[in-house]
Amino acid sequence: MSGYFDHIAPVRYEGPDSDNPLAFRHYDPERIVLGKTLKEQLRFAVCYWHNFCWDGADVFGEGTFQRPWHSGADALSLAEQKMDVAFDFFARLGAPFWTFHDYDIAPEGSTIRESRENFARMIDRAAQKQEETGLQLLWGTAKNFGARRYMAGAATNPDPEVFAYAAAQVQQALEATHKLAGANYVLWGGREGYETLLNTDLKREQEQLGRFMQLVVEHKHRIGYKGAILIEPKPQEPTKHQYDYDSATVFGFLQKYGLENEIKVNIEVNHATLAGHTFEHELATASSLGILGSVDANRGDHQNGWDTDQYPNNVEEMTLACYEIIKAGGFTTGGFNFDTKLRRTSIDAEDLFHAHIGGMDTMALAFMKAADLYEQGELQRFVDNRYAGWEQDLGQKILGGKLDLAGLADYAVDKNIAPKPVSSRQEMLENMVNRVIFNRN
Amino acid sequence: MSGYFDHIAPVRYEGPDSDNPLAFRHYDPERIVLGKTLKEQLRFAVCYWHNFCWDGADVFGEGTFQRPWHSGADALSLAEQKMDVAFDFFARLGAPFWTFHDYDIAPEGSTIRESRENFARMIDRAAQKQEETGLQLLWGTAKNFGARRYMAGAATNPDPEVFAYAAAQVQQALEATHKLAGANYVLWGGREGYETLLNTDLKREQEQLGRFMQLVVEHKHRIGYKGAILIEPKPQEPTKHQYDYDSATVFGFLQKYGLENEIKVNIEVNHATLAGHTFEHELATASSLGILGSVDANRGDHQNGWDTDQYPNNVEEMTLACYEIIKAGGFTTGGFNFDTKLRRTSIDAEDLFHAHIGGMDTMALAFMKAADLYEQGELQRFVDNRYAGWEQDLGQKILGGKLDLAGLADYAVDKNIAPKPVSSRQEMLENMVNRVIFNRN
């Protein structure tokens, strides 16, 4: 079955001058950048769901992909075929990590017991595949939004039985992630939100969600799992309003439930877009709050705000993002996951390769450009200089609590101060960035 | 000078059948709704800036209003004329409250000292005006965004001297608000945000802002001011990204700086829109977090997202908002402020009346409809019933910490649970709301 990709050779780095569309031109996994290999810095992961489960359907049309493992046999055999194909793809592409939801890899059964048995069986197979291929798990997660039972939420469902069902799924998925040595466990609250306030008890639902997250953290410690727990913020879709709106909202939520040192965020490019932010804003915010965990590198459509999950292809935008990641110290447990999907008209096996190669080259080039910006240091020096006053007497007194409001008013009046505006040089700084991006390969 | 409005009679309530365009048809200040008069419930305030300072200019064109107090004399005389006109307007309209920024009512001088003297003088005049008219102050605030010195922020400015200047302004404005018995003091961070991350130290700026807010709270207690301190969230404009993005973001910020019990929010309809939320979402969120303070009732443009500051005129939208306010217990220190402005083509004196009358009637009608919804209780019963399971055994065990994740998984598996979805009845509930809105006046 894994013959599906046999006509495509393993992808190699051939350098920027290669005109082989199925080679990397920028992602050289062994190249040293900022003291580590690119493979170690970027920690690329490929997702299971869009690539191997989705059939190309959209709300206006039927599936277009017609993959052989989508029909024609019993569910478990298809799941096994799918896993063979998936690991074959991961290996040919040369991504070091993968990511999955529980019921991406296993078919749901007709009861919770049967579903758990299916999942347990496929986890064993995945463990074996990991061992055979050397591939690692960036993160696992549970699909608490697809089944009909979750139509009104999982942890935030009006029915506590649904909460229990979701808890059972997360317990098994977290333990499976632990078993597969996953670097992180992700919580994406697909339907943890509301459609209309008319039928919603907002406060109650948030309390349910807070308790759910505490339960997950408690269980993590109980089983000795050392990976990070991540929340993936998204402002809306599928529900009209989602509780994990953006990084700042998640931070407020975590503090409320005493979890700000236990849970970090997995930031997706198009979820930032949907929340009205730039991607680099979300990264900088999470970093400043100490909760930057990992990244889903897929882009949406800036024009209409759709969460199209396209592969990153804008080096200029991604350079600014990588610069924030580098300033934050780079990834520890996190990495760049491609939670991306093909256009539904890209129906061939090789389209999966074109797409990932383009995404990985974009991120690799952007990371190298960002490293140049960082090492060259001009931007940082400009910023440090701009705020220099805060390192001096007045600034230190203010921040150190040596001056109260009345004291500051006295200072201002006594000195009859008239602060002089200084150009913020935005255009010059933008040119500075482009100078780095377009002056070398 | 206050002859400007002499041709317009004080506005009276004449009932829904009146065809007098300069009468209230719904706002009957003495009508008892939910145990108080509408005047006490709604606590309407009129703002000084848009009505009396703005000249009708936009970025593409010159001023259109040509008010007599905008030119033709020295700055202090004009300010005095303006105050006479303003209080005459407030009185003829019959709004019980007003709101202002420091340099709306006083002209800035050529030095900080001169500015403070001007402001002090005008505060005395305002105190006298309040006494004469019985008008009250809903809130005061400082204009920490208009002057060139604030072009790169006030508390978040790279220059601590600007911080000091802003602190001096707020100290005086807070004390003035105290003197005028203002019910609240508002902080609106007009330029507390950034234009580009390239020149910004995000973390440092937020620390500056956190310290600033602590200083204001400390000073409030020092001077014995009993009103509430409010932050007005706005996601963007004038800066591309503002730190006080929305209620959830502000709540996270307040917790970080230990201020969540000291500061509440002043929610503006169009700021909710700009942040991608409905107005009722922002109200429900703030209420659930215990930080709902007051409201700016101006609407933006849903279509293009502009912060047009138009007068509320959609009873259906405002009914849902008022319903959230009523569920939250109604206003204590807060009220409905009209931070609204005329269309720049509405150039006549009477347009100021048409606009406010329409806004006040809209809010009054919406409040009465919401009170009907609340008293009738059908919506609340539906919601209570929907979550009934959480008041029973399983729900209480979950929330009470009696079941851990493994315990929940055992429960689910042992019982082989299969929770049954229940219709969420969104369309029926929407009809229920319209039934109340369109069945009585």
Place this chain on the structure above:
Amino acid sequence: MSGYFDHIAPVRYEGPDSDNPLAFRHYDPERIVLGKTLKEQLRFAVCYWHNFCWDGADVFGEGTFQRPWHSGADALSLAEQKMDVAFDFFARLGAPFWTFHDYDIAPEGSTIRESRENFARMIDRAAQKQEETGLQLLWGTAKNFGARRYMAGAATNPDPEVFAYAAAQVQQALEATHKLAGANYVLWGGREGYETLLNTDLKREQEQLGRFMQLVVEHKHRIGYKGAILIEPKPQEPTKHQYDYDSATVFGFLQKYGLENEIKVNIEVNHATLAGHTFEHELATASSLGILGSVDANRGDHQNGWDTDQYPNNVEEMTLACYEIIKAGGFTTGGFNFDTKLRRTSIDAEDLFHAHIGGMDTMALAFMKAADLYEQGELQRFVDNRYAGWEQDLGQKILGGKLDLAGLADYAVDKNIAPKPVSSRQEMLENMVNRVIFNRN
């Protein structure tokens, strides 16, 4: 099979004071408004696809509705059951019209021939159902976007064989509509657009589309069909850019291909929203260009721009829309079609009734309010008076071509003109509208 709705009594008009959630409170079909019954004015239609074909799935989750006619038998039997249920629903609801796509009512076969046979058979059944129930067809259309073959467009496909396939479908669907005495035939170009310019020949695709529309119009005349041909504009979704963007774009297109007197538009509320317009703007534009045909009354989400196809529930917004329709002379062949769908959590049979009842009551109430506005005439008098100068000497000379640019310049300079601005009274006019909406039932 049609027992599905047996527990729900036919819906009756019970008046605004009824608290029966399954009765009309405003839609009294026999009430005379502006000289016709409401039934004749509103010409309500119910769509087949969302109500009877869609299973409640979204991109993040499986179907939720589990209708008995969705599985469990062969495709043609299911199609027959579905038609029985659908006509039973139409009759119980009391909508006078229905609408369909070819492969809503018939299952696609494994070849084009088999598909056409299935469709022909179901059309016969539909004709019989129409005769039995007295129900009429507002419009028919062909589903030229769902099948995999249409993934890159129908008329605008790079492959002319696909064009031929689409032509065959439209030929049969147009003739079926003729046979069923449909009042209109609609062309909705679901995938007539592009995803990326990189693989698109924009000019060529538009020429293909122009030719396709000419073919349809030619065929209509050949077969003697007297109904109207309508295009349904939509700016985007499913494709990133669609050629029938909005009414003004369609008008330019029709002129280019000589079709501006042959084709009109079917305007959908949320397609207007998506194009950055208000619904009333699209109506007024189409009316001013002489191409206003019919309406799909479903609303989207103003907040995030999603095409959610919800039922109309905002009387204030719909009043402004109905006012434009009334000014345009009302519907001739057109009507209000509900191209609406339930929230996927509204899973019960009665939710279909709640939703349509709410939508029909909203439109009926809005139409009556708009008729009041129209009959009262105050708005129109204001507008006529505002432009009165254009009916006088200078205005008539300009429009009549009696003054050229130089002549106008001479006029301006010789008279040293200084035109005096006049208030545009937007706020007063908004109040005037609310006075009508909230003063009577």
Place this chain on the structure above:
Amino acid sequence: MSGYFDHIAPVRYEGPDSDNPLAFRHYDPERIVLGKTLKEQLRFAVCYWHNFCWDGADVFGEGTFQRPWHSGADALSLAEQKMDVAFDFFARLGAPFWTFHDYDIAPEGSTIRESRENFARMIDRAAQKQEETGLQLLWGTAKNFGARRYMAGAATNPDPEVFAYAAAQVQQALEATHKLAGANYVLWGGREGYETLLNTDLKREQEQLGRFMQLVVEHKHRIGYKGAILIEPKPQEPTKHQYDYDSATVFGFLQKYGLENEIKVNIEVNHATLAGHTFEHELATASSLGILGSVDANRGDHQNGWDTDQYPNNVEEMTLACYEIIKAGGFTTGGFNFDTKLRRTSIDAEDLFHAHIGGMDTMALAFMKAADLYEQGELQRFVDNRYAGWEQDLGQKILGGKLDLAGLADYAVDKNIAPKPVSSRQEMLENMVNRVIFNRN
């Protein structure tokens, strides 16, 4: 006075390795690309208004720039100083063209006569400046939106006297453009639109606007002006809805008034964004309709949709745009105008240079990359191949009118056709573009 820029040396091309922030790194005016110099291909123009008239004020704050020519003398002397400074800037920057509105260069007087005299006087000075510097005029236009008289539109004003005033302005500005040998004359309908339909006669206003445009075209021919007349589409702002929404809308309008061969469009990047389009979409559309005239190269904010008029800095986005311009045959009368403005915090003289240098380098680099894409031909070959069927028998019969709808249906059924979908290769093509952009300088 023109000493204002004396500390800044004329800007030179120094190549990509230069680290001089005040040099061009990519714009080498004499470099030959696609058979012409870059200077001839790009035809850069600098605008007068944002650079020399705007004082840095926004709706929340006062002016920040404090240019010496903004105050301190009588209006005509200031205008003369401003012109000296402007031409000094143009020359130091090395842009070959400039653009202006009538009352950018001359102060409005207290009467129309005085205004026209001022303008005539400044036109003489401009003619002399052009002669001295060799600078050319890309286009002129009239400011028919700034003055209070235009608050409700110019050609679309309810008052025909305002139409006459606007006509007089355009007559003088068109003749001035002719005198200065301007390559184009632009009509930008700043307030040719509406705020609310409640006070608007949409049809009447469009007829007024159609007549106005006919008058301009007639006058152009009468005076023997050979330049192009251009309309600059913009969907909204300052008015809520503008009649010149986008290129497709303008095309429909031009056809209606018989002007489609007389007027072309001037496309602005951020106006495309505001209309929900990509910039390249607007270019491709205008090109396909034969109305592509010129370009305003300023970008807006993709995130919040603001028309920020920032300098282009995204090479990847601009490469796709330049590729469309090259495919359309390049500019004839048109060029790249910078209708751009500084961030209001960029207050120094050198910021004007940083900004324009960055913009010019971005466009030059993008144009060279696009030329590479064009010359390499791979994209075009892919597209040609994709539509090859339309050059063959079936395609030619369809387009040539040899098959009617019934004939196509017969063809499809007789052959029992089953067209085979082909991958559209979007991701591969995106990679192809990046390969060109990032493989050479």
